[in-house]
Amino acid sequence: MDPVSMKELLKRRGVAVELWLAACLDDREMPPRLREAMLYSLQAGGKRLRPVLCITCAELCGLEEVRMLPFAGAIEMIHTYSLIHDDLPAMDDDDLRRGKPSNHKAFDEATAILAGDGLLTDAFGCMCRARVPAQPLLAAIAEIAMAAGSSGMVGGQEWDMIHTGRPSISLEELQTMHAMKTGALLRASCVCGALLAGADTAVIDAIGEYGSALGMAFQIADDILDVTADTAVLGKPAGSDAAQGKNTYPSMVGLEASRELAQAQAARARAALAPFTGQEAAFLRALADYTVSRAC
Secondary structure (H helix, E strand, O other): OOHHHHHHHHHHHHHHHHHHHHHOOOOOOOOHHHHHHHHHHHOOOOOOHHHHHHHHHHHHOOOOHHHHHHHHHHHHHHHHHHHHHHOOOOOOOOOEEOOEEOHHHHOOHHHHHHHHHHHHHHHHHHHOOOOOOHHHHHHHHHHHHHHHOOOOHHHHHHHHHHHOOOOOOOHHHHHHHHHHHHHHHHHHHHHHHHHHOOOOHHHHHHHHHHHHHHHHHHHHHHHHHHHHOOHHHHOOOOOHHHHOOOOOHHHHHOHHHHHHHHHHHHHHHHHHOOOOOOHHHHHHHHHHHHHHHOOO
């Protein structure tokens, strides 16, 4: 699939997610300010990569988008909660997110914490609305909970804070941290699509390998862009990683070696899809290339 076609499909599936997100809180009673804060970050834009990955991997395995859209959309709720909390002064202390004031800047710290809490908790209720049998649905919920929790994204954030300012961590430690903080939810987004579709173990393993490699490529590219792009492109302060003393691929191995590592992970992602044919597989391969082309 050529890059233009890939971006068109990414946008089309992203629009379906946007429409779902716009209504996902409609049936909930809550304080108006909390609703406003939750929607402020939930509707702040972005490519909706994680839910699109979930939809695409489900379609690859024969499950229609309409049956699992609530699950895919709920992954974006979890991702958005993590961004709200990451931006807090106690974490990364970032004032901008996607070109807008961070949630705690637009509202206040307490409301931002509660908005994140609400998105995370409500997400699991939304996942239960997917129109799939109970067994694959439970397996997918367990997968996403593991990826978002202490063994995944939350644990990775803790490692990030521990490692920040430490000049002597190893490349292996950096890779482990990013596999948890960034890679776990990206991988789970892919795997959950296959689980919801009732795919067999070999298919789930191949899709998991793709997701792991894509997550690594995505993080390396983000680290490179923090050095090479400006704030307008990033939608958040450029150079914030270096300013905060964070360990990144460019700071450890340099820009050129980082680009080589990103390309190697994209190749690994494409190789994992060797058993698959058709539009969905072609989209996933093109997406892996696009992920690194942003920075290489």
